[in-house]
Amino acid sequence: MQVALHHEGWVRFGGVAVRGRAFEGDSLLEAPAIAARFARVLESGTVPSSLEAVADCAAGLEGFFAAIVDLDGADRTYLVADGARSIPLYYDGGGEVVSDRGRAVRESVDAPRDPITEREFLLTRYVTGPETIWRGVFAVQPGEVVELASDDGAGDRDGRRSVTRRSYREYWPAANEAHLGSCTDDDLSPLEAGLETALERLEAVAGDRPVVLPLSGGFDSRLLAAALVERGREVIAFTFGRSGHPDVEVSREVAAELGIRWEFYPYSRERWREWYHGEAGRRYRGWAFGGDALPFLAEWPAVRGLLEAGRLPEDALYCPGHTVATPSERLPRFVGEEPSDTEVGEVGCGPAVDADDADSTVPQIEPTVEALTEYILERHYALWEWEDAGFRRAARERIRRGLLGDRDANKISSPETAAAAYERWEWRGRMSTFTNGDLRVYEDAGLEWWLPLWDPAYVRAWESIPLADRRGKRLHADLATAIYWRVAGVPHDRAALTDRTLEPADRFLSLVRHTPAHQFTERDGDWEPAFLAPRSNWRKPGSHPLAWDGAVDDALLEAVPASRNFYALRTLSELGWLDLAEPSWLPQGEKLPSRVAESVVE
Known part of the structure; x- marks a missing residue:
């Protein structure tokens, strides 16, 4: 087998290669210790099945890592991804090539395009499930171990290996009748306890280094920033886009109230043409595309530009605010569900870069797999108009697989189980590709990262929250508001302010308060009115808050x-x-x- 690893962070111990860190109980394990643990488990022979032994070992590790276990003399190789799939691993269906770059596998086996997954990528900008746009090239999924095994140590007649996939970590939010009902303010404590564990782990990883956050106008990064300030940590925040954009102005206010250093990196249409089509942009996109998700772009210019200008430290821990709570924003309403006063879109976490994100029209559907499948087709397979009965049948089957996993479709029969199925689909098929893609931005700049709001402790806490309090990320947003209010001492209405609730007048006042002092550093001396276009106009050329249509x-x-x-x-x-x-x-x-x-x- 050919193992082609390109990132310099891979560490080898015998026949095991590992990237990342993880906690075993309270102990932080660096990559060499993780590799040694996998090697010992297999060599001990205490578990009859090697696949189960590797899965049990992975399940005992909580952090962000990937592993390739290929012991000398063994006829099996194991590929391991953490529960967020933060580090990608790809392999071909014949078990000949393993790599951290999907394109490297594709080139090694000369894989053709797959018309089904290619169409899915075209319509959604990602590929759900283990497939990629290349036929026979696969990605290890979140919380999964993949076994590549030769039959009797010799392979089959053409030397190809069999492939077995085993999930060791699932995500299935509260779907038990015992969880029904709404939480009171006192019930923030389980979620806050999960957050405390996640932050303690973040601090152990960061050590004495500062923590750098991309600060948006939503609740995710605000939660991290406020909680870390409360712990006395050095926090540096950065925001990007166009001055006057609600995401920028709310972030500016939050950073000021928390008393943390805030760096703003302005975007323009002219700069995007250079960024996107320049040598660095082409190289980054080619490296970051694994065949299963569109390379992440939003903060790529800001990270590079701020580092080059010396405005962000290279020796810091970068913590984007991706969170397990996000899929709850896009839940449909279910027939039979108790009404809630929290609508999807009210508490969205940024950066809010697309007009679609503001759509608060929430359809009501039956709590069935069939209704969920159609909802996903209409909402997510929508970048282009299409009429293809053959692809629709294939897409439905792919969506069902993501909704159910190994469960029987008959188990989806209530609002709680339907919500759990939808959020599982997002976790396995959508969110992991976005989280994975964003981290490549930091790696491209040679930076270390961590994902505190995808820490398994926070995932478990959120997974236990009842549907009424997950919808619209309500309890997550309440926790962010409560900690920010506690730390900053601002009025409650300001503590709960987001980019989606900032009034136009407030945006103008923010410019009056802040831009004179930053006129020549933030807006290049331009005294014309800053970006104040309403969200309804963001699709018009020249009106997008990130200005990235300048690349077209x-x-x-x-x-x-x-x-x-x-x-x-x-x-x-x-x-x-x-x-x-x-x-x-x-x-x-x-x-x-x-x-x-x-x-x-x-």
């Missing part, structure tokens, strides 16, 4: 309907069907699925 040729922007956002154009570009920088993009149109081609050009 102006003629293409004029030809494409406003309903097709930057993500949609980027999926076409990643598949090689569209050149965002060249005006000669039209001849590629004949390669597109018919309805997509119609959507590109009016």
Whole structure:
């Protein structure tokens, strides 16, 4: 077997390679100790099944790591991903190649495109399940061990290995009748206890280093910032986009109230053309694309620019606010569910970079697998218009697999079980690709990262919260508000303020209060009104708060309907069907699925 590892952080111990850190109880294990633990477990032979032994070992580790266990003389290789799939591992279906780069596996086995997963990527910007856009190239899933085994040590007739997948960590939020009912304020304590464990682990990993947070206008990063300030930690925050954008102005206020250093990195359409199409941008996108998710871009220019300017430390622990609570934002309403006064979209965590994120129209559906499947198709498979009965059948089956795992469809029969199934689908198929993609931004800059709000302790705590208090991330948002209010001492309405509830007048006042002092550092001396466009206009060229439509040729922007956002154009570009920088993009149109081609050009 060929093992091709590209990131320099991999550590080898005998036949085991590990990246990352994890806790075993209260003990922090670095990569060499994790590798040694896997090697000892297999060599001891105390568990009859080697697959079960590796899974049991992984289940006892809580942190962010990946492992390849390939002991000398063994006829089996094991691939391990943590519960957030924070570090990617890819392999081919014949068990010939393993790598931390999907493209390296694809090139080694000369894998062709898979028309089903390619279409899924086109419509969603990610691939659900273990597949990639390349036929026969797979990704290890969150909380999964993959066994690549030769039959009787000799393989089958063509030398290929069999593949067995085993989930050692699942995610299935509270779906028990005992959990029903709404939490009171006193019930914040279990979630806060989970947060305390996660923060203690973060501090153990950080040591004496400062913690750097991308601070948005939502609750996730605010929760981390306030809780770390309360613990006396040195916190540095950074925000990016266009001055006046609600995400920027709320972040500015939060940092000021907490008394932490705040760095702002302005974006513009002109800069995006250079960033996206320059050598560094092309290299990053090529390295970060594993065949299963669109490379993460939002904070990539800010991280690079602030580091180059010496405004962020290289020797720090970077902690983006990705959280297990996010899937609860997009839950539909279920027939038979008790009404709630918290709507989806009210407490969304940023950066809020797309007008779609503001959609607070929540459909009501039956609590069944069939209804959930249709909801996901309509809401998530929507970057392009499409009519393809064959793909719809395949997509339904893929969605069902993500909803259920090994469960029987008949078990989904109540609002609680339906919500659990939907959030499992997001955890396994959607969130892991976004979390995974964002971390590549920090690795591209040579930075260390940690994910406190995906710490298994916080995941378990959130998993136990009843549906009424998960919906809209209510209890998570309440915890963030309570800690921020406690630490900053601001009025409660300001403690609960987000980028989605900031009034236009408040945005203007923020500019009056802050921009004169920062006029030449933040806005390049521009005294014209800053970005104040309403969310309803963000799809119009030149009106996006991140200004990233500047990466797209102006003629293409004029030809494409406003309903097709930057993500949609980027999926076409990643598949090689569209050149965002060249005006000669039209001849590629004949390669597109018919309805997509119609959507590109009016």
